[in-house]
Amino acid sequence: MSTAPAKEHALADATASEATLRRFLQGLPGVDAVGLEARAAGLGTRSIKTTAKAYAIDLAISMIDLTTLEGADTPGKVRALGAKAVNPDPTDRTTPRTAAVCVYPDMVATAKAAVAGTEVKVASVATAFPAGRAALDVKLADVREAVEAGADEIDMVIDRGAFLAGKFMKVYEEIRAVxxxxxxxxxxxxxxxxxxxxxxNIRRASWIGMLAGADFIKTSTGKVGVNATPANTLLMLEAVRDFRAATGIQVGVKPAGGIRTSKDAVKFLVIVNETAGADWLDNHWFRFGASSLLNDLLMQRQKLATGRYSGPDYVTVD
Structure with missing residues (x-):
């Protein structure tokens, strides 16, 4: 499956005007919160055997967007992050590379050089991340700066104020412009x-994003109190599954923030498989926005390989 411009699918009429978009969004089925959370919790209890666990750990490593988004980021820190993405465990060259490194626009060129010659992508946050409180021309300049520096992927934030005020077409049009x-x-x-x-609201935002041409829908910036959860990720996976059924277009999902352990990552992979299906079990269609998660995955991988738990002193600190 591949993505396509928003106007080239069966639901294009839904975005013909503010009124049609509002009618479409209001016509989406309401979410049974209790049922959603119960299903997410139930999937999280699935038992994963040793062989499957080893596969899941390697898959999760390959799905990580290794991220640094701090005011104190330096070129040296970004180069170190890129080196870790390319070679996560220097003691074991069979360890998969991460999917990408994610940085601010001014660090894209540094990150690009650090992963040059590999399949590791460079993602850049943009659009006045994380608050998104800026004029559209400023947001678009932010995006163009990142793209011109070589970004392979752009992570934008929606205007939550506009969304919560019911200005759905404004949110849609801004995504289209980005x-x-x-x-x-x-x-x-x-x-x-x-x-x-x-x-x-999460369901409606998911459909706005997909209708506007998103290649991925992503839970969070990692900068607020509540970020990715099994329930909100399950809901977004249902949305991409249903969108593909309606349009033939596949869209990825990226939970970000708060996913720190191998056990958590495996739970999310089970949810992906059981909700959207095996087509999404690939880093082209599913990512983890994380940094500390990689260290735990590496420690668990070492334990499976050697029978010993090496501890955090044996992996690099981000």
């Missing part, structure tokens, strides 16, 4: 699910 400015770079649309308050 998609155009991103050019060949894949676009991840961040909803900041912790600020959307309800599961119904």
């Amino acid at each position: 998609k155009e400015a991103s050019g060949a770079a894949r676009l991840k649309v961040i909803f900041e699910t912790g600020e959307l308050s309800t599961y119904d």
Whole structure:
């Protein structure tokens, strides 16, 4: 499956006007919060055997967007992050590389040089990340700066204020503008699910993002109190599954923030498989936005290989 411009699918009429978009979003089924959370919790109890666990750990490593988004980021820190993405465990060259490194636009060129010659992508946050409180021309300049520096992927934030005020077409049109400015770079649309308050809002935001041409829909910036959860990720996986059924277009999902252990990562992979299906069990369609998660995955991988738990002193500190 491949992505396509928003106007080239069966649901294009839904975005013909503010009124049609509102009717479409209001016509989506309401979310049964209790049922959603119970299903997510139930999937999280699935037992994973040793061979499957080893496969899941390697798959999770390959799905990580290794991330540093701090005001104190330096070129040296970004180069070290790139080196870790390319070679996560120097003691075992069979360890998969991560999917990408994710940085601010001014660090894209540094990150690009650090992963040069490998399949590791460079993702850049943009659009006045993380708050998204800026004029559209400023946001688009942010995107173009990242793309011109070589970003393979753009992670944008939606205008949550506009969304919560019911200005759905404004959110849609802004995503479309960012998609155009991103050019060949894949676009991840961040909803900041912790600020959307309800599961119904998360479902509506997911459909707005997909209708507007998102290549990925993403839970969070990692900068607020509530980030990725099994329930909100399950809900977004249902959305991409249903969107593909309606349009033939596959869209990826990226939970970000708060996923720190191998056990957590495996739970999310089970949810992916049981909700969207095996087509999403690939880093082209599913990512983890994380940094500390990689260290735990590496420690668990070493334990499976050697029978010993090496501890955090034996992996690099981000």
